[in-house]
Amino acid sequence: MEHGGDLLTYKNCFDGRLVDFSSNINPLGFPEGLEERLKNSFDTLTSYPDIQYRALRKSVSNYLNCDYNNVLVGNGAVEIINDFIMLADRVMVMVPGFSEYENRALIHGKKVVRIPYKKDFTVDIDILRDLVKKDDLLILGNPNNPTGLRIKEDTLSDIYLLMESGGGYLLLDEAFFEFCPKDYNSIELFKKYNYRNVGIIRAATKFFALPGIRLGYGCASDKKVEEIRKIRLPWSINSLADISGQYICNNKKHIKDYIEKSRDYIERERDYLQGELSKISGIVPVPSHSNYILIKLIDWDGEYIFNFFLEKGILIRKCGSFVGLPKNYIRIAVKDSENNKRLIQIFKELNRLSEHKGV
Amino acid sequence: MEHGGDLLTYKNCFDGRLVDFSSNINPLGFPEGLEERLKNSFDTLTSYPDIQYRALRKSVSNYLNCDYNNVLVGNGAVEIINDFIMLADRVMVMVPGFSEYENRALIHGKKVVRIPYKKDFTVDIDILRDLVKKDDLLILGNPNNPTGLRIKEDTLSDIYLLMESGGGYLLLDEAFFEFCPKDYNSIELFKKYNYRNVGIIRAATKFFALPGIRLGYGCASDKKVEEIRKIRLPWSINSLADISGQYICNNKKHIKDYIEKSRDYIERERDYLQGELSKISGIVPVPSHSNYILIKLIDWDGEYIFNFFLEKGILIRKCGSFVGLPKNYIRIAVKDSENNKRLIQIFKELNRLSEHKGV
Numbered sequence: 106m107e108h109g110g111d112l113l114t115y116k117n118c119f120d121g122r123l124v125d126f127s128s129n130i131n132p133l134g135f136p137e138g139l140e141e142r143l144k145n146s147f148d149t150l151t152s153y154p155d156i157q158y159r160a161l162r163k164s165v166s167n168y169l170n171c172d173y174n175n176v177l178v179g180n181g182a183v184e185i186i187n188d189f190i191m192l193a194d195r196v197m198v199m200v201p202g203f204s205e206y207e208n209r210a211l212i213h214g215k216k217v218v219r220i221p222y223k224k225d226f227t228v229d230i231d232i233l234r235d236l237v238k239k240d241d242l243l244i245l246g247n248p249n250n251p252t253g254l255r256i257k258e259d260t261l262s263d264i265y266l267l268m269e270s271g272g273g274y275l276l277l278d279e280a281f282f283e284f285c286p287k288d289y290n291s292i293e294l295f296k297k298y299n300y301r302n303v304g305i306i307r308a309a310t311k312f313f314a315l316p317g318i319r320l321g322y323g324c325a326s327d328k329k330v331e332e333i334r335k336i337r338l339p340w341s342i343n344s345l346a347d348i349s350g351q352y353i354c355n356n357k358k359h360i361k362d363y364i365e366k367s368r369d370y371i372e373r374e375r376d377y378l379q380g381e382l383s384k385i386s387g388i389v390p391v392p393s394h395s396n397y398i399l400i401k402l403i404d405w406d407g408e409y410i411f412n413f414f415l416e417k418g419i420l421i422r423k424c425g426s427f428v429g430l431p432k433n434y435i436r437i438a439v440k441d442s443e444n445n446k447r448l449i450q451i452f453k454e455l456n457r458l459s460e461h462k463g464v
Numbered sequence: 465m466e467h468g469g470d471l472l473t474y475k476n477c478f479d480g481r482l483v484d485f486s487s488n489i490n491p492l493g494f495p496e497g498l499e500e501r502l503k504n505s506f507d508t509l510t511s512y513p514d515i516q517y518r519a520l521r522k523s524v525s526n527y528l529n530c531d532y533n534n535v536l537v538g539n540g541a542v543e544i545i546n547d548f549i550m551l552a553d554r555v556m557v558m559v560p561g562f563s564e565y566e567n568r569a570l571i572h573g574k575k576v577v578r579i580p581y582k583k584d585f586t587v588d589i590d591i592l593r594d595l596v597k598k599d600d601l602l603i604l605g606n607p608n609n610p611t612g613l614r615i616k617e618d619t620l621s622d623i624y625l626l627m628e629s630g631g632g633y634l635l636l637d638e639a640f641f642e643f644c645p646k647d648y649n650s651i652e653l654f655k656k657y658n659y660r661n662v663g664i665i666r667a668a669t670k671f672f673a674l675p676g677i678r679l680g681y682g683c684a685s686d687k688k689v690e691e692i693r694k695i696r697l698p699w700s701i702n703s704l705a706d707i708s709g710q711y712i713c714n715n716k717k718h719i720k721d722y723i724e725k726s727r728d729y730i731e732r733e734r735d736y737l738q739g740e741l742s743k744i745s746g747i748v749p750v751p752s753h754s755n756y757i758l759i760k761l762i763d764w765d766g767e768y769i770f771n772f773f774l775e776k777g778i779l780i781r782k783c784g785s786f787v788g789l790p791k792n793y794i795r796i797a798v799k800d801s802e803n804n805k806r807l808i809q810i811f812k813e814l815n816r817l818s819e820h821k822g823v
Contacts, residue, residue, distance in 0.1 A: 113514045130510060140506045147499050150676035151489060155472045180539060180700055187697060191571075205698065212550075212695045317509035317703030336571045338546060339564065341539055343702040344676030 118415055124444050126414075127422040129250075129281070129397040131314040132441040133370060135353075136363045142352050149344040156339055161350045165322045168354035169292050169307070174327040175300055178350070180341040182280050182308040182321035183209075186244065188333045189276050189304060190215060193242035199228065200429025201251060203278065206244045207428070221429055226252040226391065230263055239272035247277045248285055251427055251436045253393025258289040265295065269302045277305045280321075283312040283364060284371050284396040292324050300326040309346075311396070312367065313353050320346045322354075371396045374439045381449040385456055396439040399424070404459060407435050417451050477774055483803050485773075486781040488609075488640070488756040490673040491800040492729060494712075495722045501711050508703040515698055520709045524681045527713035528651050528666070533686040534659055537709070539700040541639050541667040541680035542568075545603065547692045548635050548663060549574060552601035558587065559788025560610060562637065565603045566787070580788055585611040585750065589622055598631035606636045607644055610786055610795045612752025617648040624654065628661045636664045639680075642671040642723060643730050643755040651683050659685040668705075670755070671726065672712050679705045681713075730755045733798045740808040744815055755798040758783070763818060766794050776810050 115123055155161075162176040169176070179185035187209045190196055196210035197218045210217045218236060223229045226249070233243070245264070248255040256264070261277075268275045277291055295303045306323035309315040320342060325333070342350075353360060378398060382390040387404035402410060407423050414421045422436040437448060474482055514520075521535040528535070538544035546568045549555055555569035556577045569576045577595060582588045585608070592602070604623070607614040615623070620636075627634045636650055654662045665682035668674040679701060684692070701709075712719060737757060741749040746763040761769060766782050773780045781795040796807060 111512075111515065113516075113518065125511075128512060134510055143506065144503055147502065151493055151673045152484075153470075153487060153675040154678075156470065157472075159472065180697070180702075183699070184697055209697075314510045316512040316699075319513075319699060319702045338539070338543055338568075340542070340675075340678060341700075343539075343678045343705055345704055346702055 115415065115420055118418075123415075123418055123420045124440070124447075125420050126437045126440060126444075126448060127420045128316070129311055129395070129438040130316060131284075131312050131367050131371070131396070132374075132439070132444075133314065133363070133367050135314045136360055138359065139349060139352050142348060143345055146345060146348045149348065152344070154340050154342060154344045154347050157334075158342060158347060161342070161347050164351040164354035167356055169322070169324055171292055171296070171324045172327075175324050175330060177304070177306070177323045177325055177330055177333060178342060179321045179337070180343075180346075181310060181319045182278060182306045182323075184338070184341060185306050185321050185323055185333070186276065186278060187213075188337050189242060189244075189274075191336055192332055193274065194240035195238065195242070197233075197236065197241055197243040197273075199245060199249070201424070201427035202244075202246050202429075203250045204426055204428070206278075219428065222249075222252070226254050228256060228260060228264060230260070230267065233264065234267055237268055237271040237273045241268075241271070241273040242276060243268055243273060244276045244278060247279050247291065248281050248393070248395040250281070251397070251399045251422070251424055251430070251434070252391055253281075253395040253397055253399060254391070255285050255288070255394040258294065261291065262294070265298075265303055269298075273302065275303045277303070279305055280308045280311050281395040281397075282307050283368065285394045286372070300324060300329070302326075304329060309350060309353060312364075315349060315353075318346045318349050319343065320350050322350065371439055374442060374445050377442075378437075378439060378445055378449070382452065385449075385452050387456060387459065388452070397436055398439065399434055399436050402433040402435065405433070405455075407432055410435055410455070413455060414451060419448060419451065474774065474779055477777075482774075482777055482779050483799070483806075484779050485796045485799060485803075485807060486779045487675070488670055488754070488797040489675060490643075490671050490726050490730070490755070491733075491798070491803075492673070492722070492726050494673045495719055497718065498708060498711050501707060502704055505704060505707045508707065511703075513699050513701060513703045513706050516693075517701060517706060520701070520706050523710040523713035526715055528681070528683055530651055530655070530683045531686075534683050534689060536663070536665070536682045536684055536689055536692060537701060538680045538696070539705075540669060540678045541637060541665045541682075543697070543700060544665050544680050544682055544692070545635065545637060546572075547696050548601060548603075548633075550695055551691055552633065553599035554597065554601070556592075556595065556600055556602040556632075558604060558608070560783070560786035561603075561605050561788075562609045563785055563787070565637075578787065581608075581611070585613050587615060587619060587623060589619070589626065592623065593626055596627055596630040596632045600627070600630070600632035601635055602627055602632060603635045603637060606638050606650065607640050607752070607754040609640070610756070610758045610781070610783055610789070610793070611750055612754040612756055612758060613750070614644050614647070614753040617653065620648075620650065620653070624657075624662055628657075632661065634662045636662070638664055639667045639670055640754045640756075641666050642727065644753045645731070659683060659688070661685075663688060668709060668712060671723075674708060674712075677705045677708050678702065679709050681709065730798055733801060733804050736801075737796075737798060737804055737808070741811065744808075744811050746815060746818065747811070756795055757798065758793055758795050761792040761794065764792070764814075766791055769794055769814070772814060773810060778807060778810065
């Protein structure tokens with residue numbers, strides 16, 4: 106299975122100095138002070154983590170502003186999503202979307218229904234209405250990967266009410282939440298329903314730049330939290346991930362500052378990339394709400410562009426593994442200013458070469 | 465579910481200075497130099513771990529002395545065992561044994577067959593012969609938990625041949641392997657069969673004193689390794705666990721010295737505890753091969769003894785959650801010399817009190 110961030114496979118390219126535009130990690134790195142905290146926590150390694158992760162769940166409840174009994178934690182968002190899938194009867198996935206939803210469903214022997222997004226990559230509620238059955242699990246990326254599009258608040262409420270009334274369950278994968286414009290917060294939106302038949306998953310992976318730590322967390326009804334507690338793998342979160350989660354979710358001033366600084370940085374760089382990419386002929390960027398941009402290629406195929414950038418020392422994301430997406434798409438991350446400028450330069454170079462060749 | 469090492473539940477006892485005899489961790493702590501290595505590895509946290517864990521698997525293959533293609537790695541032994549269970553048709557568990565085998569089997573909707581050990585806690589091969597069917601998975605603790613007994617080499621070969629010829633699969637949980645006397649090595653024993661229908665799981669958890677790091681590893685046929693690769697949760701091993709595994713499996717001299725020192729230490733302390741416990745009336749220790757000792761209580765019940773030790777600042781393992789074991793058993797760990805002496809003193813005190821009361 107093809108994934109972003111697979112630097113090791115390409116480690117011999119460009120003398121090992123590849124810049125990774127294929128995985129979408131906060132370019133500012135993880136919050137200051139975390140290293141120091143971890144350095145002072147090695148003694149925790151000689152004990153099992155708390156099997157109930159009580160301190161971690163308390164911190165997450167503060168960070169998400171939800172009740173302790175509504176908090177889920179896991180070994181990356183993917184473990185929590187996997188647990189939801191295990192409890193489902195049938196799994197509805199939207200295409201194109203993160204391939205692991207369908208993978209995990211098939212691994213657990215679940216029926217899978219693929220639902221295509223509309224041409225503009227928004228959700229087609231009419232299809233959903235026709236399909237939803239009791240105990241269905243609908244997984245929605247919000248924003249979706251690879252499109253970067255966030256669901257509008259009204260649409261999300263409509264989808265929820267439709268799922269809930271049909272006895273289905275709505276699971277929102279919000280791994281990129283903090284990168285997005287401040288429109289609405291689904292944890293606040295669904296509070297009034299006590300998260301009945303809806304779960305929201307977030308993670309330290311992308312925004313807090315900790316893909317190596319493996320920490321996901323989220324919010325669901327206390328009943329669902331209890332159901333998941335009964336089936337989840339014991340001690341699946343490493344002690345240092347446990348401590349990192351407590352650190353980043355502590356709502357202290359310097360963490361809040363880091364969050365705001367990161368949001369501003371990504372917004373500025375996303376605007377820059379969107380603006381510049383729109384000016385380049387032969388490609389059409391999808392207007393993203395997140396820290397990655399899906400790009401439609403008019404004049405080239407994805408493989409050609411992938412190799413062109415690889416030769417220049419840049420790893421971009423081929424999108425061949427995204428079911429429901431034509432081959433002529435690539436995805437890039439919003440990275441630091443310097444590398445983003447370099448990426449645009451290479452696109453311009455590609456443009457010039459093509460004009461030269463009369464493509 | 466009751467587990468060892470749950471210090472947090474008892475954190476208010478004895479001013480938080482409880483000595484944990486309930487979980488079986490190498491009292492010498494993790495190998496020297498690991499902290500330094502981890503301190504210099506925090507930059508790995510901003511990238512995903514290698515989804516194939518190639519460097520880790522290479523180190524494990526060196527440590528276990530088996531081929532790279534036979535190496536499994538996972539988020540603690542329990543994740544790997546869980547993956548084997550997912551692939552099984554029916555799961556055979558021995559009682560008393562580690563409760564997670566049965567838990568995980570039931571969670572995945574597998575049929576479970578409980579097979580009692582003989583009165584002396586050895587395996588009853590005749591029962592196995594009658595029961596085994598194609599695609600059965602038999603999980604054996606070797607040494608078993610909570611008894612501490614290792615399976616004799618001849619018996620193990622017999623069990624394997626019986627399982628293999630019946631189309632079943634033998635999974636050995638050898639999480640405590642390095643603590644045991646050097647009799648035979650199942651990884652060498654089953655090499656000649658290319659690990660056909662047999663898997664061996666070990667872990668950094670107990671012997672390398674890293675329960676917080678969550679790292680298990682093992683050995684199986686290349687075919688089984690590939691089957692598990694297809695179903696396992698992606699990136700389930702944290703980057704710092706990945707690095708720790710590479711560090712402890714590097715076969716360097718100071719790690720080899722640590723291993724020998726730990727073995728010698730445990731052997732000496734186990735002999736001390738076995739000897740002293742045998743002299744105390746009213747209890748019968750099971751002769752263990754490992755770093756924990758199961759104790760049969762003649763004059764008391766487990767709950768009484770648990771609370772008696774708790775009041776003295778010592779957490780022992782109640783054995784009520786071990787199916788197939790009468791209530792009058794407790795389990796203690798082999799810890800450092802000073803604490804082991806203290807444990808024996810408290811047993812003697814218990815003895816004196818009972819004589820005084822004429823129990």
